[in-house]
Amino acid sequence: MPRTLVFDIGQVLLRYDPHLAYLDLLPDHAMRTHFLTEILPPEWNLEQDRGRDWREAEALQIAKHPDHADLIRAFRANWRKMVPEAIAPNVAVLEDALAAGIPTYAITNFASDTLAEADTIYPFLTRFAGRVVSAEERLLKPDPAIFRVFLERYGQQAEDCLFMDDSRPNVDAAAAMGFSVIHVAPATDLRAEVRRFGFAV
Structure with a gap:
């Protein structure tokens, strides 16, 4: 034993729920789900769990999705809301x-x-x-x-x-x-x- x-x-x-960080920023559930699966997918966040710096991670996604820069930065900024x-x-x-x-x-x-x-x-x-x-x-x-x-x-x-x-x-x-x-x-x-x-x- x-x-x-x-x-x-x-x-x-x-x-733990990343949606909680975006309830005010993306109140529409479908838009929020799209953002957290297509713009910031779980695989992106997992690389921070592997030790990647947040600034590098944000820059990578902002380069791909410049129109979402503020929302991308909000992931780390609003992290406490997720827990x-x-x-x-x-x-x-x-x-x-x-x-x-x-x-x-x-x-x-x-x-x-x-x-x-x-x-x-x-x-x-x-x-x-x-x-x-x-x-x-x-x-x-x-x-x-x-x-x-x-x-x-x-x-x-x-x-x-x-x-x-x-x-x-x-x-x-x-x-x-x-x-x-x-x-x-x-x-x-x-x-x-x-x-x-x-x-x-």
């Missing part, structure tokens, strides 16, 4: 695990500067025994290399770890390396799932 908990952050501990709240039941699992002395870590796809902001808004993010952050490693889940960084840095064995993530590819990659896994969906009762693996939380 696993002895260590390993959390993702976005959509596991924090609600409006913690997912309270899941954070309670984290806090109870910490209180019980269960080794607790995070592996996250996150830009360094926005994670630093999130740390100030949600201090529980600073309480892990350790974190592996994609932007700092220049690696993204589901690349197995980022999981190897975690295992080697913190002296863990995959079979001793329970990994929780909202992304099916990330969960599948961890499972292929020997982690126990939970695919976290909005309806997931995370406490019940974690208890199923023998954790007293």
Whole structure:
């Protein structure tokens, strides 16, 4: 049975929705969806999670879409609106695990500067025994290399770890390396799932 908990952050501990940054700027849902799929697609933002500088990222898209320059810059400027709240039941699992002395870590796809902001808004993010952050490693889940960084840095064995993530590819990659896994969906009762693996939380 696993002895260590390993959390993702976005959509596991924090609600994340880029649409929230554009509700006032692009009130029409169809226009907002078009912008966030065609002008600033998720793949663009993922490169900031890999460590690309925001100014470089903005310049790249502004060169392609000069008429949308202000809206492109608004993505980073309004980032805090994208993470409006913690997912309270899941954070309670984290806090109870910490209180019980269960080794607790995070592996996250996150830009360094926005994670630093999130740390100030949600201090529980600073309480892990350790974190592996994609932007700092220049690696993204589901690349197995980022999981190897975690295992080697913190002296863990995959079979001793329970990994929780909202992304099916990330969960599948961890499972292929020997982690126990939970695919976290909005309806997931995370406490019940974690208890199923023998954790007293």
